[in-house]
Amino acid sequence: MNFTGVFFSITEIIGTIAFAVSGALLAIERRLDLFGVLFLSVITALGGGVIRDLIIGSIPPWAFTNPEYLALALFSGLATFVAVYIFRARFSVLKERLSQINNYFDALGLAAFSMVGAEVSLASFPGNWVLCLFLGMTTGIGGGILRDIMSREVPYVFKKHIYGVASLAGCGLYWVIWTLTRRNTLAALLGMAVVITIRVLATHFHWNLPRILLSESKE
Amino acid sequence: MNFTGVFFSITEIIGTIAFAVSGALLAIERRLDLFGVLFLSVITALGGGVIRDLIIGSIPPWAFTNPEYLALALFSGLATFVAVYIFRARFSVLKERLSQINNYFDALGLAAFSMVGAEVSLASFPGNWVLCLFLGMTTGIGGGILRDIMSREVPYVFKKHIYGVASLAGCGLYWVIWTLTRRNTLAALLGMAVVITIRVLATHFHWNLPRILLSESKE
Amino acid sequence: MNFTGVFFSITEIIGTIAFAVSGALLAIERRLDLFGVLFLSVITALGGGVIRDLIIGSIPPWAFTNPEYLALALFSGLATFVAVYIFRARFSVLKERLSQINNYFDALGLAAFSMVGAEVSLASFPGNWVLCLFLGMTTGIGGGILRDIMSREVPYVFKKHIYGVASLAGCGLYWVIWTLTRRNTLAALLGMAVVITIRVLATHFHWNLPRILLSESKE
Numbered sequence: 001m002n003f004t005g006v007f008f009s010i011t012e013i014i015g016t017i018a019f020a021v022s023g024a025l026l027a028i029e030r031r032l033d034l035f036g037v038l039f040l041s042v043i044t045a046l047g048g049g050v051i052r053d054l055i056i057g058s059i060p061p062w063a064f065t066n067p068e069y070l071a072l073a074l075f076s077g078l079a080t081f082v083a084v085y086i087f088r089a090r091f092s093v094l095k096e097r098l099s100q101i102n103n104y105f106d107a108l109g110l111a112a113f114s115m116v117g118a119e120v121s122l123a124s125f126p127g128n129w130v131l132c133l134f135l136g137m138t139t140g141i142g143g144g145i146l147r148d149i150m151s152r153e154v155p156y157v158f159k160k161h162i163y164g165v166a167s168l169a170g171c172g173l174y175w176v177i178w179t180l181t182r183r184n185t186l187a188a189l190l191g192m193a194v195v196i197t198i199r200v201l202a203t204h205f206h207w208n209l210p211r212i213l214l215s216e217s218k219e
Numbered sequence: 220m221n222f223t224g225v226f227f228s229i230t231e232i233i234g235t236i237a238f239a240v241s242g243a244l245l246a247i248e249r250r251l252d253l254f255g256v257l258f259l260s261v262i263t264a265l266g267g268g269v270i271r272d273l274i275i276g277s278i279p280p281w282a283f284t285n286p287e288y289l290a291l292a293l294f295s296g297l298a299t300f301v302a303v304y305i306f307r308a309r310f311s312v313l314k315e316r317l318s319q320i321n322n323y324f325d326a327l328g329l330a331a332f333s334m335v336g337a338e339v340s341l342a343s344f345p346g347n348w349v350l351c352l353f354l355g356m357t358t359g360i361g362g363g364i365l366r367d368i369m370s371r372e373v374p375y376v377f378k379k380h381i382y383g384v385a386s387l388a389g390c391g392l393y394w395v396i397w398t399l400t401r402r403n404t405l406a407a408l409l410g411m412a413v414v415i416t417i418r419v420l421a422t423h424f425h426w427n428l429p430r431i432l433l434s435e436s437k438e
Numbered sequence: 439m440n441f442t443g444v445f446f447s448i449t450e451i452i453g454t455i456a457f458a459v460s461g462a463l464l465a466i467e468r469r470l471d472l473f474g475v476l477f478l479s480v481i482t483a484l485g486g487g488v489i490r491d492l493i494i495g496s497i498p499p500w501a502f503t504n505p506e507y508l509a510l511a512l513f514s515g516l517a518t519f520v521a522v523y524i525f526r527a528r529f530s531v532l533k534e535r536l537s538q539i540n541n542y543f544d545a546l547g548l549a550a551f552s553m554v555g556a557e558v559s560l561a562s563f564p565g566n567w568v569l570c571l572f573l574g575m576t577t578g579i580g581g582g583i584l585r586d587i588m589s590r591e592v593p594y595v596f597k598k599h600i601y602g603v604a605s606l607a608g609c610g611l612y613w614v615i616w617t618l619t620r621r622n623t624l625a626a627l628l629g630m631a632v633v634i635t636i637r638v639l640a641t642h643f644h645w646n647l648p649r650i651l652l653s654e655s656k657e
Contacts, residue, residue, distance in 0.1 A: 027596070033647040035603055036596025050493075055269075057278035059495035060569055067568040084650055091652045130286040131279055145369070150583070152592050154371050158246070158255025165254055209252035212303055214310045274488075276497035349505040350498055364588070373590050377465070377474025384473055428471035431522055433529045 004185045008112065011192070015109020016069050018102050019045040020076035023147045025095060027077075028084050030151050040147055041077025042070060048142030052117050052135045056124045103203060111195035114140035114167040115188040118174045129175050136171030137164060140195075162202040162209060170195035223404045227331065230411070234328020235288050237321050238264040239295035242366045244314060246296075247303050249370050259366055260296025261289060267361030271336050271354045275343045322422060330414035333359035333386040334407040337393040348394050355390030356383060359414075381421040381428060389414035442623045446550065449630070453547020454507050456540050457483040458514035461585045463533060465515075466522050468589050478585055479515025480508060486580030490555050490573045494562045541641055549633035552578035552605040553626040556612040567613050574609030575602060578633075600640040600647060608633035 023044030053061035117139025242263030272280035336358025461482030491499035555577025
C-alpha cells in the first residue's frame with residue numbers, strides 16, 4: 001500500500017471512530033442498554049455504506065467483508081460507554097468535550113466517507129453523476145440519519161449546519177475532477193478539502209441554511 | 220411516444236409534484252432547513268420507487284437513471300419553500316389551500332405510482348400476485364411512509380382515510396385484468412380509476428377504516 | 439418432509455404468529471386503523487427476513503414467494519384486532535395476558551428466525567461468520583425494530599432484557615457447530631436451545647444488560 005492508500009485508510013479509521021462515538025453518545029443519552037449503544041455505534045459508522053452498497057447492488061455489503069471496521073466501531077462504542085460510566089457524574093462536561101473534539105474528527109469522517117461513496121459509485125456506474133452525488137452523500141450522512149431515526153430524533157442533518165451540502169459539494173468536485181482527469185487520488189484529496197473546509201467554517205461561524213420559523217411550527 | 224405513453228407520463232409528473240409538495244410542507248412545519256426540505260421532497264416523491272427497485276433487484280433504481288424526476292421533485296420542494304416563505308405570516312391559510320388542491324393531485328399520483336409498481340413487478344416476476352400487490356402499494360405509499368418516519372410521525376397512511384387500501388384495490392384490479400387480457404394500458408387505466416374513485420369518495424365522505432379507541436391509548 | 443423439517447416449520451409458524459400479534463398490539467395502542475394494524479403485523483413478522491434477503495441479494499425476498507406466511511401474519515393481526523375490539527373495555531388485562539403468553543412464543547420465534555437467518559447466510563456466504571451472526575440477529579430482531587420505528591418508539595431491543603444478545607449467542611453456537619460438523623439440524627437445535635434458555639431466564643430473573651442512568655437523560 002502506498003502513501004495515498006495509507007492516507008485514505010487513516011481518514012476512514014478516524015471517521016469510523018468519530019461516527020461510532022456520536023452514535024454511542026446519543027444512545028447513552030437515550031438510556032439504551034449496552035446492546036443498544038453498540039448497535040447504534042455500528043449503525044452510525046457503517047450504515048451509510050451499507051445503504052450505498054444495497055443501491056448499487058454490491059452484495060454482500062463491504063462492511064460485512066471487512067470486519068475490522070465493524071470491530072473498530074464496536075470497540076469505539078464500548079470505550080465511549082466505559083468512559084461515560086466512569087465520568088457519569090459529570091456527563092454534560094464530558095459530552096461537551098467529546099463533542100467538541102469529535103466535531104473535527106467527524107468532518108474528516110464525512111469527507112472520507114463521501115469520497116469513498118463517490119468513488120465506488122463511479123466505479124460501478126461511470127457516467128451517472130446523479131448516483132455519484134447521491135451515493136457519496138448517502139455514504140457520508142446515511143449512518144447518522146439511521147442513528148437519529150432509531151433514536152426517535154428528526155435527523156440532525158435536516159436541521160443544523162451545512163452538513164449534507166458540504167458532502168454534496170465535495171462529491172460534485174470529485175466528479176468534475178474525475179471526469180476531466182480520471183485521477184482518483186487528486187479528485188478525492190480536493191473533494192475532501194472542500195468538505196472539511198465547509199464544515200469547519202460552518203461550525204466556526206455558525207452558518208446554517210435558511211429555514212422558515214412559523215409561529216405554528218411543531219418542534 | 221403514443222397517446223397512452225403521454226397520458227401516463229403526465230400522471231406521473233403530477234404525482235411527483237404532489238408528493239414532493241407534501242414532503243416539503245411537513246418538513247417546513249418541522250422547522251427543517253432548506254436541505255431537509257429538499258431531502259424530504261425527494262424522499263417522498265421517489266422513495267417508494269427506490270424501495271420497489273431494491274426488492275425486485277432493479278439496480279441502479281429507476282430514480283437514479285431518470286434524473287428529470289429528481290429535478291422535478293427538487294424544484295417542487297424549492298417552489299414550496301419559497302411560497303411558504305413569502306406567505307409565512309398566513310401559513311395556516313396557505314397550507315390549507317395547498318393541501319386541498321394537493322389532495323386531488325396526490326390521488327392521481329397514488330394511482331399512477333401504484334400502477335407503475337404493479338406493472339414493473341409483473342414484468343420482472345409475472346406469476347407473483349403477492350409481489351404485484353405489495354410492490355404496487357409500496358411504490359404508491361412507500362415515499363410517504365419514509366417522509367413520516369424521517370419527520371418523527373407515525374405514518375399517516377396507518378391512521379387516516381382509505382389510502383393503502385385504495386392502492387391495493389387498484390393493483391388487484393390491474394392484476395386481474397392483466398392476467399386475463401395481458402393488456403397493460405387497459406389494466407392501468409381501470410386500476411387508476413379505482414384508486415382515484417376510492418380516494419375521492421373517502422375524502423369527501425370522511426371514510427375511515429375501523430380503529431379501536433382505547434381509553435389507555437398513548438397518542 | 440421429515441421430522442426435522444416439520445419441527446422447524448412449526449417453530450417458524452409459532453414465531454410468525456407471536457411476532458404478528460406483538461405488532462398488532464402496539465399498532466392498536468397507537469390508535470392505528472385496521473390497515474395500520476395489519477401492516478405492522480406483517481412488518482413485524484416478515485420484515486427481518488426481508489432485510490436479510492436484501493443484504494444477501496436473494497431476490498425476490500423469501501416472504502414474497504411463500505405467501506402462506508404473509509397470510510398467517512395477516513390472519514394473526516386480524517384476530518388480535520377482533521379480540522381487542524371485543525374485550526376493549528378490559529384492554530389492559532387482555533394485553534397483559536396476551537403479552538405474558540406471547541413472551542414464550544416470541545422466544546420460540548426469535549430462536550427459529552435467528553437460526554433460519556444464520557443458515558441462509560452460511561448457505562450463500564459459507565466462510566463469513568460476521569454475516570452469519572449479523573443476519574441471524576437481523577432475521578430475529580429486524581422485524582421488531584421496524585415495528586418500533588414505524589410506531590415512533592425507540593426500538594425495544596435496545597432497552598430491555600437480553601434480546602439481541604440471546605440471538606447473537608444462538609447464532610454464534612450455530613456457526614461453531616456448523617463449522618465443526620456441517621450438520622445444520624444439530625447446529626439449529628442447539629442454537630435454538632441457547633436462545634430460548636437465555637430469553638426465559640432473562641424474563642424470569644429480570645436480567646438486563648448494563649445501562650447508564652444519567653440525571654440529564656432525555657427519555
